[in-house]
Amino acid sequence: MSTSRVQSPSLPCQSLRIDKWLWCARFFKSRSQATAAVAGGLVHVNDERVKPSREVRIEDRIRITRDEARIELIVLGIPVRRGPAPEARTHYVETEESIAARERRRALQRLAAPAPMTRPDKHARRALRELKGGK
Secondary structure (H helix, E strand, O other): OOOOOOOOOOOOOOEEEHHHHHHHOOOOOOHHHHHHHHHOOOEEEOOEEOOOOOEEEOOOEEEEEEOOEEEEEEEOOOOOOOOOHHHHHHHEEEOHHHHHHHHHHHHHHHHHOOOOOOOOOHHHHHHHHHHOOOO
């Protein structure tokens, strides 16, 4: 008879695989995307590169790198299921440094390229296409 990891409602889980935790906490749309990110070195737990099978525990620090953005979290809970977003947010807290860095990056993006007042006309579209290397 094999032992299974069926979770009883009365006993809370103490740990969960990092790929499954990221999926349940809604950082990735699918578990395979979470697994690929962890295997690709985009996710660190306690400042260490980990494998997708690494178990995450409460109070662990997780760093997720997406594009230029870095999200740093502290695990507050282990989800039993992938629920709605408000429920998922109860399982982690983002660090103050991460929030401040994200807001700075957002402010710089707003200042970097102002939105044009009108759509480009035919001549401007051709110039843009040429500038971007298109035909």
